[in-house]
Amino acid sequence: MxxxxxxxxxxxxxxxxxxxxxxxxxxxxxxxxxxxxxxxGLARTFSREGFLFDIGPHRFHTxxxxxxxxxxxxxxxxHVTISRSSNVYMAGKYRSWPLSLRSVAGLPLPVLFRSFLDIFRYDVSDELRTFADHVISKYGRNIYDYFFRDYTEKFTGCRADELHLDWAEAGVNRAVIDKNVKADDLMSLLKGLLIPKPVSTRFYYTSTGxxxxxxxxxxxxxxxxxxxxxxxxxxxxxxxxxxxxxxxxxxxxxxxxxxxxxxxxxxxxxxxxxGFRFMDTLVCNIALSREQQNDYQWCYFGQKEILFSRLTVPRNFRKDTVPEGCDSLIAEITIDSKEMRSRPESLKNRLFSDLASVDALRLEDVIFADWKVIPETYPLYDLExxxxxxxxxxxxxxxxxxxxxxxxxxxxxxxxxxxxxxxxxxxxxxxxxxx
Ligand SMILES: Cc1cc2nc3c(=O)[nH]c(=O)nc-3n(C[C@H](O)[C@H](O)[C@H](O)COP(=O)(O)OP(=O)(O)OC[C@H]3O[C@@H](n4cnc5c(N)ncnc54)[C@H](O)[C@@H]3O)c2cc1C
Incomplete structure (x- = not known):
């Protein structure tokens, strides 16, 4: 048998x-x-009228x-091999991500100055338990306050000091650092910015669909x-x-x-x-009749006043994910209310006005916007x-x-x-x- x-x-x-x-x-x-x-599962693709939308940015990298x-x-x-091009939206501008010297130099001076002083102010506590402990010990309080805390709290819907430090190990390290470039604390981050090493950011993507x-x-x-x-x-x-x-x-x-x-x-x-908890994500797949100016594959948005946490531009993975001359965007929003889940369309005006405010699209070019509720997108690492x-x-x-x-x-x-x-x-x- x-x-x-x-x-x-x-x-x-x-x-x-x-x-x-x-x-x-x-x-x-x-x-x-x-x-x-x-x-x-999470590696599904939605298609409509010649536009293809993955659930956020998906690339094979190993x-x-x-x-x-x-x-x-x-x-x-x-398959095709593509070079990564990711951004973060900070201080009103798109900056390359992981941060480069050029993009850091454009940050507000007080932030730069305070972050620099953090190099000499290492207070590594004995016991690191939380996401906040971990990031502060690695990058200093100012960079934590300026970016990591708000982004993480907005993205997870949880307080950064109530998340397990594994969230930083898994999420931040993978997103911030290329494995071959040591940048897992402020000093090595600074060294990497001043003397950048060549990194392979190439990844695989499918050549059809x-x-x-x-x-x-x-x-x-x-x-x-x-x-x-x-x-x-x-x-x-x-x-x-x-x-x-x-x-x-x-x-x-x-x-x-x-x-x-x-x-x-x-x-x-x-x-x-x-007591296991997962995050659920609302994605809005937007088809556009003309190419927009977005030159990244995906971009992070940490500002709490902006509705979405990340935008993806499928065209920058492969041109034929959109019909010729067209463009598209995938906006990811963390679901934090019943209303968001049951009536996502009610967010349309706010989403579009936020997208326009960061120059991600021209409203007159929108062909359609499809909302998808994606359950269980991320496991939530609380302290227990x-x-x-x-x-x-x-x-x-x-x-x-x-x-x-x-x-x-x-x-x-x-x-x-x-x-x-x-x-x-x-x-x-x-x-x-x-x-
Ligand atoms: C926005 C986003 C971006 C990502 N970007 C990347 C990336 O760039 N690179 C990368 O490598 N990874 C990325 N990931 C992670 C990647 O998608 C996942 O790690 C991977 O797809 C997980 O596969 P899985 O089979 O383990 O889980 P899942 O894909 O979650 O599969 C679980 C399956 O179980 C099914 N299921 C659930 N409940 C039931 C039930 N009751 N009965 C029957 N079936 C059920 C679900 O429908 C699903 O198909 C991303 C994830 C997200 C959410």
Whole structure:
């Protein structure tokens, strides 16, 4: 009898695991159950009238050769290599990100002066617990006050001193620093600004469609090798016998028996009382009839008075993500109220006026604006999150994986790496800094 494996969630982690298991010689019967109508999870792409919109900026970037080989195996020639071009909007101007000497030189003088003095004012406390402790100890209070605190509080909806320091390890390090350039404290940041080292900022993107092309190719391979991918299937819980998981229950599609369940849907669904929290994001996909002036792929906006936290320009990933001569924008907004979730269109006027105020678009060029509520985009690392994870009693027959399943602020390459290791029965270290 073949072994029955059920994978909950057809995002990149679930698909990678399913693709590897079905490709193996082992006698395994693999079924992937996915809530949405198409695979991909957070790496999905929406399309309308010739415009393609990923869920915010999505790029493949990894230094893990196993992941890199796997990416290229799935994509074949269907990929392009692109240089990163990201910005941050600070003091009323677009500046390159990670910060360069030129963009830092343009910051207000009092901020520059106070930040410089912080180099000599190191007060590293004994115990670093919070995001705020970590960033202040690395970059000084002034840079923290000037940028990191507001951006993080706006983005997460939580106070920066109530977030675990892992949020900084995972989020800030990955966004700010290229692994090869040491810039993880104020002094090395300054050195890096004065004597910049060459860095490889090149990343992979698909050469057709959006980022979901990768997942569609995985899905094709899974079904070709005899696996099943069932979309539009919401899993509601687990079947248990004598303390062991024996299947998964679904809404309206019955129960799927299993010898082993891999769970990449939110862990909070399995352990509702454990207190795990996720961020939900509202994205507005905007089609524009003419090219605008935005020369970045994505840009961060830390100002609390601006509605969105990040803008993405798909054209700067690949020109044919928009019809010829057109342009588009993806605005990401953290959901912080019921109203935002149920009536996102009510934000339209404010969004457009904020976009115009930072010269991101000309209002007369807007063709359409599509609002999407994307649930569980980021796990929220409060101060107790590690205890919560350590205290989980995961029953036999169940393995947690992926961003939401293992409550991990990861990237696509991390989800792939974790799933590859699982398929091969290898240990995989959840290293926040493995990029
Ligand atoms: C705005 C944004 C930008 C990002 N940019 C990048 C980037 O540039 N580079 C990068 O590498 N990564 C990026 N990421 C991260 C990347 O998207 C994720 O790390 C990766 O896609 C996670 O894949 P996953 O399979 O682990 O999880 P998910 O994609 O969350 O997959 C989980 C799946 O489970 C399904 N599911 C949930 N509940 C149920 C249920 N009850 N029943 C059945 N199915 C269910 C979901 O629909 C989903 O398909 C970004 C993420 C976001 C939100």
């Amino acid at each position: 073949s072994r029955k494996v059920v994978i909950v969630g057809g995002g990149i982690a679930g698909l990678t695991l399913a693709e590897r298991l079905t490709a193996s010689e082992r006698d395994i019967d693999v079924t992937v159950l996915e809530r949405e109508n198409s695979p991909g 230094s893990d050769p196993l992941v890199s080989d796997y990416l290229l195996d799935i994509l074949g020639d269907d 959006g980022i979901q092309t990768f997942c569609d190719r995985q899905a094709k391979r899974i079904t070709k090798s005899g696996g099943a991918l069932i979309c539009g299937c919401t899993v509601t819980g687990l079947e248990m016998k004598l303390g062991r998981v024996t299947g998964v229950r679904t809404r309206g599609m019955g129960t799927f028996e299993s010898d082993q369940v891999y769970w990449s849907a939110p862990v909070s669904l399995l352990f509702p009382d454990a 999150y590690r205890d919560r994870l350590d205290g989980l009693g995961v029953p036999s027959g169940l393995t947690l994986l992926g961003r939401c399943g293992s409550f991990w602020y990861n990237n696509m390459d991390h989800s792939i790496g974790q799933a590859l290791a699982m398929a091969e029965g290898r240990e995989f270290e959840k290293d926040f800094w493995k990029d």
